[in-house]
Amino acid sequence: MAKALLLICDGLGDRPIAELGNKTPLEAASKPNLDRLAAEGECGIMDPIAPGIRAGSDTSHLAILGYDPYTYYTGRGPFEAAGIGMDVKEGDIAFRCNFTTVDDQMTIIDRRAGRINSGTEQLAAAVNGLVIDGVEVIFKESVAHRGALILRAAGLGAEITDTDPHHEGEKVLACEAIDANDAASAKTAKVVNEFVRKSYELLKDHPVNVERIKQGLQPANIILPRGAGIGPKMRSFKEEYNLNATCVAETGLINGVARYVGMKIVEVDGATGGTDSNLVEMAEAIVKELKSTDFVLCNVKGADVGGHDGAPQVKLDMIAKLDEMVGYLLANLPEDAYIVLTADHSTPCSIKDHSGDPVPIVFWGDGVRTDSCKQFDERSTAMGGINRIRGIDVMKIATQLMNTAEKFGA
Amino acid sequence: MAKALLLICDGLGDRPIAELGNKTPLEAASKPNLDRLAAEGECGIMDPIAPGIRAGSDTSHLAILGYDPYTYYTGRGPFEAAGIGMDVKEGDIAFRCNFTTVDDQMTIIDRRAGRINSGTEQLAAAVNGLVIDGVEVIFKESVAHRGALILRAAGLGAEITDTDPHHEGEKVLACEAIDANDAASAKTAKVVNEFVRKSYELLKDHPVNVERIKQGLQPANIILPRGAGIGPKMRSFKEEYNLNATCVAETGLINGVARYVGMKIVEVDGATGGTDSNLVEMAEAIVKELKSTDFVLCNVKGADVGGHDGAPQVKLDMIAKLDEMVGYLLANLPEDAYIVLTADHSTPCSIKDHSGDPVPIVFWGDGVRTDSCKQFDERSTAMGGINRIRGIDVMKIATQLMNTAEKFGA
Numbered sequence: 001m002a003k004a005l006l007l008i009c010d011g012l013g014d015r016p017i018a019e020l021g022n023k024t025p026l027e028a029a030s031k032p033n034l035d036r037l038a039a040e041g042e043c044g045i046m047d048p049i050a051p052g053i054r055a056g057s058d059t060s061h062l063a064i065l066g067y068d069p070y071t072y073y074t075g076r077g078p079f080e081a082a083g084i085g086m087d088v089k090e091g092d093i094a095f096r097c098n099f100t101t102v103d104d105q106m107t108i109i110d111r112r113a114g115r116i117n118s119g120t121e122q123l124a125a126a127v128n129g130l131v132i133d134g135v136e137v138i139f140k141e142s143v144a145h146r147g148a149l150i151l152r153a154a155g156l157g158a159e160i161t162d163t164d165p166h167h168e169g170e171k172v173l174a175c176e177a178i179d180a181n182d183a184a185s186a187k188t189a190k191v192v193n194e195f196v197r198k199s200y201e202l203l204k205d206h207p208v209n210v211e212r213i214k215q216g217l218q219p220a221n222i223i224l225p226r227g228a229g230i231g232p233k234m235r236s237f238k239e240e241y242n243l244n245a246t247c248v249a250e251t252g253l254i255n256g257v258a259r260y261v262g263m264k265i266v267e268v269d270g271a272t273g274g275t276d277s278n279l280v281e282m283a284e285a286i287v288k289e290l291k292s293t294d295f296v297l298c299n300v301k302g303a304d305v306g307g308h309d310g311a312p313q314v315k316l317d318m319i320a321k322l323d324e325m326v327g328y329l330l331a332n333l334p335e336d337a338y339i340v341l342t343a344d345h346s347t348p349c350s351i352k353d354h355s356g357d358p359v360p361i362v363f364w365g366d367g368v369r370t371d372s373c374k375q376f377d378e379r380s381t382a383m384g385g386i387n388r389i390r391g392i393d394v395m396k397i398a399t400q401l402m403n404t405a406e407k408f409g410a
Numbered sequence: 411m412a413k414a415l416l417l418i419c420d421g422l423g424d425r426p427i428a429e430l431g432n433k434t435p436l437e438a439a440s441k442p443n444l445d446r447l448a449a450e451g452e453c454g455i456m457d458p459i460a461p462g463i464r465a466g467s468d469t470s471h472l473a474i475l476g477y478d479p480y481t482y483y484t485g486r487g488p489f490e491a492a493g494i495g496m497d498v499k500e501g502d503i504a505f506r507c508n509f510t511t512v513d514d515q516m517t518i519i520d521r522r523a524g525r526i527n528s529g530t531e532q533l534a535a536a537v538n539g540l541v542i543d544g545v546e547v548i549f550k551e552s553v554a555h556r557g558a559l560i561l562r563a564a565g566l567g568a569e570i571t572d573t574d575p576h577h578e579g580e581k582v583l584a585c586e587a588i589d590a591n592d593a594a595s596a597k598t599a600k601v602v603n604e605f606v607r608k609s610y611e612l613l614k615d616h617p618v619n620v621e622r623i624k625q626g627l628q629p630a631n632i633i634l635p636r637g638a639g640i641g642p643k644m645r646s647f648k649e650e651y652n653l654n655a656t657c658v659a660e661t662g663l664i665n666g667v668a669r670y671v672g673m674k675i676v677e678v679d680g681a682t683g684g685t686d687s688n689l690v691e692m693a694e695a696i697v698k699e700l701k702s703t704d705f706v707l708c709n710v711k712g713a714d715v716g717g718h719d720g721a722p723q724v725k726l727d728m729i730a731k732l733d734e735m736v737g738y739l740l741a742n743l744p745e746d747a748y749i750v751l752t753a754d755h756s757t758p759c760s761i762k763d764h765s766g767d768p769v770p771i772v773f774w775g776d777g778v779r780t781d782s783c784k785q786f787d788e789r790s791t792a793m794g795g796i797n798r799i800r801g802i803d804v805m806k807i808a809t810q811l812m813n814t815a816e817k818f819g820a
Contacts, residue, residue, distance in 0.1 A: 367425045367426070367758065367760055367761075368425075369425060369426060369434075369767065369788055369789055369792075370426065370432075371789060371792070383793075385455075385789055385792040385793075386798075387455065387792065387797050387798035388797070388798065389461050389798075390461075393460065393461035393462055395462075396460065396461055396462025396463055396766060397461055397462035397766065398462070399462070400462045400463075400464055400765055400766030400767070401766075403761060403765075405462065405463075405464050405766060406464065407464040407465070407466055407763070407764055408459060408463055408464060408465060408466060408469050408479065408483075409465060409466020409467065409468045409469030409470065409479065409483060409486070410466040410467065410468050410486045410637070410663065
């Protein structure tokens with residue numbers, strides 16, 4: 001059976017940039033291997049969700065993997081929690097959280113608790129396992145000041161407001177149901193407020209914080225949940241496509257989406273999520289995985305960082321690294337492997353955030369209707385044979401090329 | 411009022427083929443009349459159902475005629491039954507069936523009962539009109555060992571398994587509801603099992619079979635239903651578009667779809683469904699029909715046969731015949747007639763089955779926005795003015811060109 005790599009370059013799409021001669025970074029870069037895929041493959045542009053929709057990385061990955069985000073995405077929480085290895089179940093209410101420093105009036109002193117980088121495991125242990133109003137509390141620390149919270153009980157809702165005011169000097173916000181008549185979410189809000197109160201009570205005099213204060217560091221004396229979402233009922237990737245799949249990614253959020261649909265997660269030591277990431281090491285991991293599995297999803301983060309920072313040169317540098325990565329893949333992937341190369345959204349340097357512009361996409365491998373497109377960039381691929389598709393179409397096209405899709409009808 | 415011909419070349423789309431110089435059969439063929447349509451018309455590519463979806467001929471024709479197959483298609487049975495002239499009603503459970511040979515242990519000896527080609531009308535009469543558990547049984551023989559079954563009663567379901575194991579040497583399967591809690595389908599399954607049992611009882615000593623055994627032929631001593639579907643509630647083509655329509659096709663399945671939506675069916679003597687089919691005779695029938703009706707759907711089957719057989723030369727031969735057919739049509743159709751030329755799906759010679767690749771489409775006739783596309787093939791039309799549409803869009807575009815579509819809004 002044919003194998004496939006879906007390589008998603010985070011935030012790679014861009015807009016014309018004056019200092020690049022009104023070219024996009026992809027148009028301005030030298031990238032012989034990416035262009036080889038375009039020249040030999042079938043090209044087009046892709047709206048991750050729909051034309052003009054500014055996609056997040058989570059909603060875009062859901063769509064590209066074939067799960068309509070309007071059905072399955074209720075908030076970032078479940079995928080953040082899954083991304084740090086928590087076992088999110090259908091109906092769980094999950095949140096991303098910050099360890100934060102507050103004063104005794106609940107005013108935010110430091111949203112990131114002095115970017116605390118040790119002791120959070122002990123702090124997490126102090127709140128993990130609580131039961132509030134019959135609701136099971138599961139908390140796990142993540143990188144630095146970050147963590148994730150799961151509230152588990154029947155009949156909870158996720159339509160609630162955040163507790164984090166997002167600015168120092170403001171008070172911790174009370175969590176509320178967005179719709180006052182939504183009893184399930186009101187129940188969750190009540191538990192969240194109690195959890196926040198208890199976290200302060202349990203953490204303010206915790207030995208880790210006593211020691212931090214002694215050292216002149218901000219104490220991580222409260223936990224503020226945000227980004228609530230309810231664990232969606234989703235068919236696994238294996239159920240959906242009958243393919244065994246591995247995810248090689250750099251961020252918890254993407255690993256979370258992949259883990260939630262049952263993919264194997266492979267962590268690569270040199271994958272940093274930044275522009276210093278070792279993409280060839282990621283490529284080696286992909287090649288190794290495809291020896292024993294059918295499908296690999298890979299997300300490379302760096303270009304998105306350049307976009308958010310408004311730094312075209314960072315994008316150019318990342319494109320050079322991507323090109324080297326694709327060169328390695330072309331030389332080392334199994335002969336029958338398909339490559340689908342695209343981005344999860346555009347992050348134009350001029351916007352410093354995700355935009356709703358479509359992204360280039362190429363399907364490369366046996367049997368594709370090679371078109372006249374010779375370059376992998378936004379405007380060249382727009383002239384390709386694929387025309388314009390949506391994220392939700394990508395796996396359908398990939399699996400029909402792999403000849404693993406079922407026929408509908410006779 | 412303008413008239414239109416929707417000419418669907420079954421399975422015509424393909425992928426690049428090495429022995430044709432990496433061209434598709436359409437790209438490799440000489441086809442001046444098809445190319446004339448492309449040059450004078452408005453071209454694009456079309457996903458019969460959606461990008462990447464491997465469409466059947468039935469689901470694709472439903473979509474192209476404007477009926478969403480995800481709503482209306484529950485199985486092949488209703489359209490097979492309608493295709494042999496049975497009057498399938500909403501809520502009927504319909505099946506395709508084989509006359510089969512079994513031994514007295516219900517082991518399949520010959521799935522096609524020695525490809526029986528006479529006497530099936532008498533055998534059908536023996537089971538037609540039975541009433542089982544209050545359910546009316548309507549059975550009709552078709553070509554050779556084939557037939558169709560309708561079970562008619564209120565409250566039946568079609569979510570059931572097949573009785574035909576599809577292999578000689580295996581036992582007849584018990585029909586079961588796919589979901590054990592689905593009482594409507596469980597009722598159907600019980601009736602199907604009783605029908606199969608009764609068919610054996612009534613056919614095993616039937617004079618037709620006594621005579622066959624005497625002649626050393628396999629007896630058609632049981633009937634095995636499969637492909638269950640429930641007769642969908644659908645608006646007729648006339649209700650939907652206010653057009654009188656005729657279908658000129660070569661297969662029961664396409665005639666079945668057309669008949670189900672109320673089209674007149676015209677059978678053409680020389681239309682064989684194979685590569686020896688007389689397409690000019692079909693064209694003559696189309697020209698004749700368009701004198702008195704508004705719309706003709708024509709399906710020509712041969713290219714699909716070439717694809718399933720992995721035979722590019724068969725496709726090339728069929729394209730030559732199609733070109734001759736279109737030449738006749740261009741010379742003889744009423745002046746105000748539109749032609750919509752497309753395929754119902756790709757059947758690449760390399761896959762030998764339907765793929766999810768889009769197909770070329772051209773809208774030809776008065777007022778179309780002629781584009782720069784000069785050739786009717788997969789990759790040329792991908793550059794056309796239509797861009798990429800779906801099957802469900804085709805009748806909307808055709809009827810707005812015909813100026814018969816209603817305006818939505820003011």
